[in-house]
Amino acid sequence: MKIKILALSAVLALCLSGVAFAGSVEVKGSTTVLPLMQKAAEAFMAANKGVNVSISGGGSSEGIKAIIDGTCDIAMASRDIKDKEAEAATANGRTPKQFLVAYDCIVPIVHPGNKVKNLTVAQLQDIYAGKITNWKDLGGDAGQIVVISRDTSSGTYDCWENKVMHAGDKKERVFPGALLQASNGAVVQAVSKNKLAIGYIGLGYLNKEIQQVSVNNVMGSATSALDKTYPISRGLNLYTPGEPKGDAKGLVDFMLSPAGQKLADETGFVPLKK
Secondary structure, three states, X not given: OHHHHHHHHHHHHHHHOOOOOEEEXXXXXXXXXXXXXXXXXXXXHHHOOEEEEEEEEEOHHHHHHHXXXXXOOEEEEOOOXXXXXXXXXXXXXXXXXXXXXXXXXXXXXXXXXXXXXXXXXXXXXXXXXXXXXXXXXXXXXXXXXXXXXXXXXXXXXXXXXXHHHOOOOOOOOOOXXXXXXXOHHHHHHHHHOOOOEEEEEEHHHOOOOOEEOEEOOEOOOHHHHXXXXXXXXXXXXXXXXXXXXXXXXXXXXXXXXXXXXXXXXXXXXXXXXX
C-alpha cells in the first residue's frame, strides 16, 4: 500500500509541474539501479501518457558502452565512469554527463542458517582471494565456503574490487573458483539456496531469504552510508550523452525531485538527503 501511495504522489508531482512529454527514452545498464528506475519510469509514464520508457539491465559497463555507442538515452551505473570510457564517448561526440541519484551500500550476505554475523574487510578479502576456505575459521560451522561474486562488467563488482580486494596495501584478485553471477537477484537466489555460500549485493535487494553480515562491526544502512562509517558504500548514477533534453531530461529531473528521492528510499536505497 505504501508503494502505491508513493507512486501516486510521484504522479501528482509530475502532473502539477505543468511540463508535458511525448516520445521514448531508452535506459540501459546497472542491475542495482534497475529496480529504482523501473519505479521511476512507471510513475513518469503514468503522468505523461505519450512517453514510453524502455529499461534493460546487463550491468554498468553495458550501460556506459551504450552511451559510447549512442544506443541509449540514459545509462544506469553503480560506479563512476572510467577515464577511457569518457574519452571514447567524447571521441564519438557524446560527452557524458553524470547525475548522482542515490547512495548504496554493498553488503555481504550469507544463508540465514549461517552463524557468522560479522566479517572484517580483511577477512572478506581473504575469502574472495581463496585464502580462507572454511567457515570454521570465521566462527561458523565447519564447511567449505562457496564464494559467489559478480561478473566483471558489473559496477557492483568494480566497487567490491576497489573497496575490498584492493583495501589496505594489498591488491588481491577474486580467485578463479568463485561462482560468477550476472545480477544482484542471481546472487540472492544462489546464496539463499546454499548454506555454505557467501555473496554481496546492493541494499535494495535484501530480503528474508538471506542474512546480511556486518562489516567491521558496522551494518550497511542509510545512516552508515551517509555518515560514511560503513566501508563499502557508493553512489548510484545516471549518465546521459551530453546535457539531457526532452523526455530524457524529464526523467532525470524526476529522479532528482523529492518524489523521485522518495522512490529511492522506498526501493531500499539511500536518498541524497535523508
